[in-house]
Amino acid sequence: MLSFQQIIFKLKEYWAQRGCIIQEPYDVEVGAGTMCPETFLRVLGPNPYRVAYVQPSRRPADGRYGDNPNRLFKHSQLQVILKPSPNDIMEQYLASLEAIGIDLRKHDIKFEEDNWESPTLGAWGIGWQVMLDGLEITQFTYFQQCGGIDLDLVPAELTYGLERLAAFLQVKDSVYDIEWTEGVSYADVRYLDELQYSVYNFEAADIPTLWKLFDLHEGEAGRLLAAYDPKAPDKRRFPLLAAYDQVLKCSNLFNTLDARGAISVTERVGVIQRVRKLAVGVAHAWVDQQWGRPPGLPVEKEEAAQ
Amino acid sequence: MSVPFLLEIGTEEIPDWMIPAALASLRLLFEKLEIPHESVTLDATPRRLTLRAEGLPERQADSEERILGPAKSAPPQAVAGFARKQGVGPESLTVETTAKGAYYTLVRKVSGRPTKDILAEALPGLILRINFPKTMYWTGKSGPRFIRPIRWIVALLGEDIVPFEIAGVRSGSVSSGHRRLGAREIVVTTADYERRLRDHGVILSAEERRNRIAEGMAGVRVKPDNALLETLVYLTEYPTPITGSFDPQFLELPEEVLVTVMRHHQKYFSVADADGRLAPRFVAVMNIDADPDGFVRRGNKRVLRARFNDARFFWETDQKKKLADRLPDLAHVTFQAKLGSYLEKTERMMALVKELGGDADAVRAAELSKCDLPTELVKEFTELQGIVGGLYARAQGEPEPVWQAIYDHYKPESMEDSIPRGRKGQLVALADKLDTLRGCFSVGMVPTGSRDPFALRRAAQGVVKIIVEGRIPMDLAPYLAVPDGSETRSADGKTVGATERAGPLQEFFEERVRYYFKDIRGFQYDEVNAAMAAGWSNLVDLEARLVRIQNLRPTPDFEPLAASFKRIRNILEQAGFAEPDGEIDESLLEPGPEKDLYEEYRNIAGQPIENAIGRLRPKVDVFFDKVLVNAPDARVRQNRLTLLGTLLAEFSTIADFSEIVTQS
Numbered sequence A: 001m002l003s004f005q006q007i008i009f010k011l012k013e014y015w016a017q018r019g020c021i022i023q024e025p026y027d028v029e030v031g032a033g034t035m036c037p038e039t040f041l042r043v044l045g046p047n048p049y050r051v052a053y054v055q056p057s058r059r060p061a062d063g064r065y066g067d068n069p070n071r072l073f074k075h076s077q078l079q080v081i082l083k084p085s086p087n088d089i090m091e092q093y094l095a096s097l098e099a100i101g102i103d104l105r106k107h108d109i110k111f112e113e114d115n116w117e118s119p120t121l122g123a124w125g126i127g128w129q130v131m132l133d134g135l136e137i138t139q140f141t142y143f144q145q146c147g148g149i150d151l152d153l154v155p156a157e158l159t160y161g162l163e164r165l166a167a168f169l170q171v172k173d174s175v176y177d178i179e180w181t182e183g184v185s186y187a188d189v190r191y192l193d194e195l196q197y198s199v200y201n202f203e204a205a206d207i208p209t210l211w212k213l214f215d216l217h218e219g220e221a222g223r224l225l226a227a228y229d230p231k232a233p234d235k236r237r238f239p240l241l242a243a244y245d246q247v248l249k250c251s252n253l254f255n256t257l258d259a260r261g262a263i264s265v266t267e268r269v270g271v272i273q274r275v276r277k278l279a280v281g282v283a284h285a286w287v288d289q290q291w292g293r294p295p296g297l298p299v300e301k302e303e304a305a306q
Numbered sequence B: 001m002s003v004p005f006l007l008e009i010g011t012e013e014i015p016d017w018m019i020p021a022a023l024a025s026l027r028l029l030f031e032k033l034e035i036p037h038e039s040v041t042l043d044a045t046p047r048r049l050t051l052r053a054e055g056l057p058e059r060q061a062d063s064e065e066r067i068l069g070p071a072k073s074a075p076p077q078a079v080a081g082f083a084r085k086q087g088v089g090p091e092s093l094t095v096e097t098t099a100k101g102a103y104y105t106l107v108r109k110v111s112g113r114p115t116k117d118i119l120a121e122a123l124p125g126l127i128l129r130i131n132f133p134k135t136m137y138w139t140g141k142s143g144p145r146f147i148r149p150i151r152w153i154v155a156l157l158g159e160d161i162v163p164f165e166i167a168g169v170r171s172g173s174v175s176s177g178h179r180r181l182g183a184r185e186i187v188v189t190t191a192d193y194e195r196r197l198r199d200h201g202v203i204l205s206a207e208e209r210r211n212r213i214a215e216g217m218a219g220v221r222v223k224p225d226n227a228l229l230e231t232l233v234y235l236t237e238y239p240t241p242i243t244g245s246f247d248p249q250f251l252e253l254p255e256e257v258l259v260t261v262m263r264h265h266q267k268y269f270s271v272a273d274a275d276g277r278l279a280p281r282f283v284a285v286m287n288i289d290a291d292p293d294g295f296v297r298r299g300n301k302r303v304l305r306a307r308f309n310d311a312r313f314f315w316e317t318d319q320k321k322k323l324a325d326r327l328p329d330l331a332h333v334t335f336q337a338k339l340g341s342y343l344e345k346t347e348r349m350m351a352l353v354k355e356l357g358g359d360a361d362a363v364r365a366a367e368l369s370k371c372d373l374p375t376e377l378v379k380e381f382t383e384l385q386g387i388v389g390g391l392y393a394r395a396q397g398e399p400e401p402v403w404q405a406i407y408d409h410y411k412p413e414s415m416e417d418s419i420p421r422g423r424k425g426q427l428v429a430l431a432d433k434l435d436t437l438r439g440c441f442s443v444g445m446v447p448t449g450s451r452d453p454f455a456l457r458r459a460a461q462g463v464v465k466i467i468v469e470g471r472i473p474m475d476l477a478p479y480l481a482v483p484d485g486s487e488t489r490s491a492d493g494k495t496v497g498a499t500e501r502a503g504p505l506q507e508f509f510e511e512r513v514r515y516y517f518k519d520i521r522g523f524q525y526d527e528v529n530a531a532m533a534a535g536w537s538n539l540v541d542l543e544a545r546l547v548r549i550q551n552l553r554p555t556p557d558f559e560p561l562a563a564s565f566k567r568i569r570n571i572l573e574q575a576g577f578a579e580p581d582g583e584i585d586e587s588l589l590e591p592g593p594e595k596d597l598y599e600e601y602r603n604i605a606g607q608p609i610e611n612a613i614g615r616l617r618p619k620v621d622v623f624f625d626k627v628l629v630n631a632p633d634a635r636v637r638q639n640r641l642t643l644l645g646t647l648l649a650e651f652s653t654i655a656d657f658s659e660i661v662t663q664s
Helices: A004-017 A089-099 A162-170 A186-204 A207-227 A240-259 A265-291 A301-305 B016-032 B076-086 B115-128 B193-199 B206-217 B226-233 B248-252 B255-265 B295-318 B324-332 B342-355 B360-368 B376-380 B387-395 B400-408 B423-442 B456-469 B503-520 B525-533 B539-552 B558-574 B593-604 B609-626 B634-651
Strands: A049-058 A074-083 A109-113 A123-132 A135-146 A156-161 A179-181 B002-011 B039-045 B048-057 B063-071 B094-098 B101-110 B150-157 B169-172 B240-245 B269-272 B278-286 B334-336 B482-489 B495-501
Touching: A004 A049, A004 A074, A004 A089, A004 A162, A004 A179, A074 A162, A074 A186, A089 A156, A135 A162, A135 B295, A156 A162, A179 A186, A186 A240, A207 A240, A207 A265, A240 A265, B002 B115, B016 B039, B016 B048, B016 B115, B016 B226, B039 B206, B063 B076, B063 B094, B076 B101, B115 B150, B206 B226, B206 B240, B206 B278, B240 B295, B248 B278, B255 B269, B255 B278, B255 B295, B255 B387, B278 B295, B295 B376, B324 B342, B324 B360, B334 B342, B334 B423, B342 B360, B342 B423, B360 B400, B360 B423, B376 B387, B387 B400, B400 B423, B423 B456, B423 B482, B423 B503, B456 B503, B456 B539, B503 B525, B503 B539, B525 B539, B539 B609, B558 B609, B558 B634, B593 B609, B593 B634, B609 B634
Parallel strands: B150 B169
Antiparallel strands: A049 A074, A074 A156, A109 A123, A123 A135, A135 A156, B002 B048, B002 B150, B039 B048, B063 B101, B094 B101, B240 B278, B269 B278, B482 B495
């Protein structure tokens, strides 16, 4: 039986053999692996890129104080980006499951339509949720747009839900019973995260402070973006990466405020728009900074579908 | 010699619900090529769209092209010049006589093009024109768009490959088997295609996959679900059902919740016990041939248990706060940005239910109808809105008429769905839908073409169905007037309030009413036009009139009389005669057919048309035969027009018969 960490080793090894750079998790809190610059910025522009990394992903609203066997405040995604997507991507993906010991001849796999969209990132794609014996184990997406920009090369994004996959392989009914490594359970490593962050996100977080922080990070990102000059001769020095970190901070604060019940449904759309505006701003500036050209007008997806 | 044609577009997994429409589109596009053929068959699995045609010609038929030269009388130099220009000697020209005279003509034989060339040229464009609701690009933003990436193409005409390329994929004779049961590359011919696929784990025919699922479930008391069956037919290349069980203690949860989890989230069939109640079992359909070690069954059971545990957790959490206590929470749930919160919607619905004659129970149901929106269970299973509210209301001791009305108030969800079972539920459903329609139209959110994000067509259709089938005696007209948002200003510049107008919503409904009676109920279109022309705001009355017209139609006097009414209408229109304003002056009536008609009218006035029609018709016929309406004496003429106008008005309350399309 593979332990949680062995599953990660195997998958990293598998994708490393297929030309992926193996990155470590990004060091700013994010809600999904997609938000890391390794995905969000790297999918832009004409340069091929392959990367894989595990990203601990924070979803404040999904916290359950460590009580629910399937829901976590912080779960681990294995994120794989293959840009451009190889023709045999499906076959490569299926073989990765075999690499972690799933005998595909003895299990049921289905690809069910599931188109991914992130309004805060101005990003969307077409794809599937991959079902293994009725359990969703991977989100498979062909990115179409990111930061409101139509992508030059279409990347394939594979997002493995590692806890689910491990619980499946180890036949555990609760993620907390997963064996992280021999003699150490998932609960031993992560239970306190779940408990304490649930308390913070649902009870203890100070709403005015979070709003103040949101405004500060939004201000800093906005200030930097306003200062970016596409005509500046030394524009490569300009800290767009740092500006993007501020956007991520905003996104996480938004999620925390949301979990805390501090955002009404009416306000929600407005706050998402504020974060999206910054994310789109960074993406456009990034394309200009790296490739010295405007990214072109984004195609509205409804029209693009026609 | 005729040859078979095979086209297989190999893709990554196409969303199941798009496949039947895509095949219909592919068939249409192929027919448009106008290549003669004896038969066409279309098939699909999630990974392939296949068109097979029999009896195509190897080449198109030869034809002749005629190029007209100089007139026969033209000088020889001109004739020689024409021949030279066409690259032939003058002896190759013939003289042909046309309507304009005789001309030198070159008749050139054009040999028919090989069908293969025509197909090779047409297929790339044809494939990319297959209609899908949503498409993607995969080779880059300048690349082609399709529903999912195209990975292989088989295109064979007889034994030959029809050569072309799309997105770097060259057509050939190599198909692909089932992802796990077959080889990745398999060479096929037009003759062995289906058999080769079968050898490699793909059942090409949807019908056969359907039967295989049905056979695999034989002996299990599965609750029939055709929509789910179709989903699974197009989600699999080799379907095999397996049966699993779940802990009977979950049966404490409402059946609706359990079925939704199985149906919508896991795509399982539910199973009934001998008494028709939900049994603690399920049927899952795998996309593989067998589950020898039971891994798949075990996996699915575990997933279902986790899902049911979640549902139970939500059910128990939600019970801690009564529905009625959630009403204030609706202030924070937006119905629509411009139309306020669900609390405001609830208040409008309560007023509307009262106005429609609802009693205290109906108003109570309206008050609680949206209170399930903030519950955990509805947040998790949005498709259970209303139903969950009804179940909670029942558990919290609301009387049966109230909880049933809440439970039913989203019905009918489609034209096939039934209307709410009781009058209270019908009124709440009406109020909900009418409020949505009035609200959306008042802020200009009007459906256009295929865009109908608030499903207003379905809402209006539901209103029509509820009123007619619930036999609710109400006048719809007052509810179709909506404030149009533009405020009228009086002369001194002060706002005098929004004007109400019937226009757009009325037109929208008129179309829905017409659709309902014509397409759903099957009345003839001209009968519907005729009956609606006499008014349609009381739908129960409209239905009754339609039934009368339908019954009258086959009677021998009906169509001739309808033709006469049309004639009367034309005469009145030409005379500029609007409505009979004066009385008929008996002294001006001419004895004979005119007087006879008048007296017949006097006898039958006020009687149902069914009794009058047989007596009226001969009098009308004779009248038109013998009497000149357009009499020289203006007073006589006016009197005759009044007679006809009165007659028309008398019988137009049931329908405008001039709308009936008659044989004559």
